[in-house]
Amino acid sequence: MNKYLLAWMFLQLPVLAHAGTPAATGAVAPLSDAERYAKRCQSQSAHRIAKPQGTMLWGTKRSWDTEKLAPELSSVLVSAALEPLRQADGDVKALKIEGGRLVAVPSAAKSIVGTVLQGTDSAGKPVEVSICGAEPSHEDPGMVWYRIEAWNAVAQEWENPCVALNNVPDPRALAVSSLWDESGASKAVPGRFTFACENGAITKCVRWGYKPWASRDGQPLADLHQACTRMARADYCGNGRSHTHQDTTIDMYDRLGMLTRTHEASAEWDPARASFEAAWGPDGATCLARTRDGRALATVLQECPNRFRTNMAVELGEGDRCTTRRVDVSPGAALLRNHSYGASTGGVSQGEGP
Known part of the structure; x- marks a missing residue:
């Protein structure tokens, strides 16, 4: 009898061990900074279905949790800091905003693509945001469209925080040197700016x-x-x-x-x-x-x-x-x-x- 009991317990060990892994419990193991930054700007396909969001101010998703009903003026990204940078390629030490575009500091730096900034969501929690592309506007040479991704800590992956609509399925963002609070009021905050997504009111009014x-x-x-x-x-x-x-x-x-x-x-x-x-x-x-x-x-x-x-x-x-x-x-x-x-x-x- 003891021999059969020991054999049964031996066979169950892999099952019990698997049950204790993050994948089995539904948790996602956190990544190191190096692992996280290596995953940015990879154009991962969206596998979660976003719920309709009505009219938007920032044009961003309300929450990373697609099962959560979030308030109208909540957002996964409401602002970003010009410095210090979380990650930067080349000689970029900081950013500054000039009109409708971001400029590297020092100015000799060639590109800001790949830079990771420290952002904030509507609850005041930190969220990292990466600049994955920069496209000069055809409408205004002094304005640049940015393709951005923010770190989704729920899914442990980089994701475009901008809400996609049928007419703009791959939305970009503008850099605007003001912040908007939950009442919809704007104010200037030194060292911070807004990534305003293409389908939001902030960007529409600019256009x-x-x-x-x-x-x-x-x-x-x-x-x-x-x-x-x-x-x-x-x-x-x-x-x-x-x-x-x-x-x-x-x-x-x-x-x-x-x-x-x-x-x-x-x-x-x-x-x-x-x-x-x-x-x-x-x-x-x-x-x-x-x-x-x-x-x-x-x-x-x-x-x-x-x-x-x-x-x-x-x-x-x-x-x-x-x-x-x-x-x-x-x-x-x-x-x-x-x-x-x-x-x-x-x-x-x-x-x-x-």
């Missing part, structure tokens, strides 16, 4: 012409860019909450005349089907006529009590008329205005979306 590092007729565009991010996400209260759907069609125009109101119909836009929605400042709407996604205006105003006054008609000109206005800001001070189709219809976005 529409509102470059926060630029000026128009001597007037800085930073506030206009900030107002644009509020408008793109229909963030009426200026608290970071969006009130729109992906690929909702809008028409926007600004007080500087950079973008003007569309009066002629096209395949992308039909002015006859649209109506005035809201006027916008850097901290949200200055006045509203209706909501973009069709929810009751009273429901939205409950998010920011005492901020707006209802039944206060304001004529802004060109047929734009508000029925609800800010208590503390003149509607005429708005930097942007927009028209949209409303909730009952949809279409291809001029640019507004997640």
Whole structure:
């Protein structure tokens, strides 16, 4: 009997040993720095399915855990530090940001591709981000598109933190020298910047012409860019909450005349089907006529009590008329205005979306 018992235990040892390995328990063994950096920029195929994320500010994934329901304004990457660098090839000692591009320090260094920076997620936790490619923009020679990967500590692999959509399946990122908090407000923080992904509002507003590092007729565009991010996400209260759907069609125009109101119909836009929605400042709407996604205006105003006054008609000109206005800001001070189709219809976005 003892002989059979010993034989049984001997046969079970490999099974028991396997049960104690990280693969059997579901845990992934952590890698050393050298092993981790060796894996970066390998263009690994995505094997996890991302859940729909609605409208986005940074354009990044909310969480590495695809089974976790994360808040709207959570992100796996919200900022990165220019120095010290976690890893760099060649003579790159640090980075600096000039307009819409990153520049190596010292300037004699040839390339920043392969550099690993110390980033931060929306919870303030550290996350490493690697620059895997740099492509000069065809639209603006002073702007560069970056292909980036961030270290996914859950899966122990490098992964593009940018959310892919059907129209942009392999999104890139821009380097923007401001940080955005969970309320959607931007601020300058020395030594830090944002990798703004291609499908997020920060980058979309840059592509529409509102470059926060630029000026128009001597007037800085930073506030206009900030107002644009509020408008793109229909963030009426200026608290970071969006009130729109992906690929909702809008028409926007600004007080500087950079973008003007569309009066002629096209395949992308039909002015006859649209109506005035809201006027916008850097901290949200200055006045509203209706909501973009069709929810009751009273429901939205409950998010920011005492901020707006209802039944206060304001004529802004060109047929734009508000029925609800800010208590503390003149509607005429708005930097942007927009028209949209409303909730009952949809279409291809001029640019507004997640």
